[in-house]
Amino acid sequence: MNFQRYLSAKRSVDDRALDRRVETRLAEEIRGREDDRLRVLEVGAGIGSSVTRLLARPWPPDRVEYTALDIDPENVAFARERLPAWAAPRGFAVRRAGENADDRVVLTRGQRRTEVRFRTADAFEFLDATDREFDLVVAQAFVDLADPADALAAFRGALASDGLAYCPITYDGATSFDPVHDPDFEERFLDSFHRHLDDGGDSRAGRHLLAEASETGEVLAAAGSDWVVHPREGGYPADEAYFLDCIVAMVAGAVRKEGGIKDDRIAEWATRRREQIGDAELVYCAHQLDLLVR
Helix, strand or coil, rough: CCCCHHHHHCCCHHHCCCCHHHHHHHHHHHHHHCCCEEEEEECCCCCCCCHHHHCCCCCCEEEEEEEECCCHHHHHHHHHHHHHHHHHHHHEEEEEECCCCCCCCEEEEEEEEEEEEEECCCCHHHHCCCCCCEEECCCCCCHHHHHHHHHHHHHHEEEEEEEEEEEEEEEEEEEEECCCCCCCHHHHHHHHHHHHHHCCCCCCCHHHHHHHHHHCCCCEEEECEECCCCCEEEEEHHHHCHHHHHHHHHHHHHHHHCCCCCCHHHHHHHHHHHHHHHCCCEEEEEEEEEECCC
């Protein structure tokens, strides 16, 4: 599995899933600020999809300072090269700046200037050590990898007094694959998957984050952002067949690590699901939440 290709393949799935009402509230909050500069920190930035999504929106101010943070150096290297390739055809002037010439990418178009810094680091270590104050923390598909209360506390420590945390695509405990041949086994299989997620994170992070934010902050907007992938006209759009293949591999791998289900049954499940992808029969859904918190 090529993880950078997986992150690229899920872009179209994310684009459908992201709740526009939550993003609209984010845009209203950003437009309502007195400062014409926006300081953004993204944790778990992957290959930079959120950076390009922001640049494509009309509502950011003319001056944006964006720090894109990821623990995987391959993701960071991919994002650093991908951003100029995305920006240049869209009319942005691209300049590399910084001590290593590729530490920062500066994009300008008309009055707009966006400076993107790339960092390879553990998110919690970075948040604990930074002395910068950010106006916005973006944490897409991140909080389910941690404890929601710990994540909010870490974000709060790095945010300005009126700062915002935007947490889209936060997993919330429901996955389904159809068609199902053995409902009892499927339920046991997905229960094992969720137990594995709970070992190092939170399989119901969406609702737990919402509850924690309601107690310790101000929830400005919250809505569902489910992944829904299904065949259309005998196939899957964009690179979503590859996305599905990766999801099958990751779920099967998690169940194998959790134990309790024999390897041959796991392999049989994965083989059947891949056949359904090849035949354009598989329907996949995952329940998630988008949250905007002050």
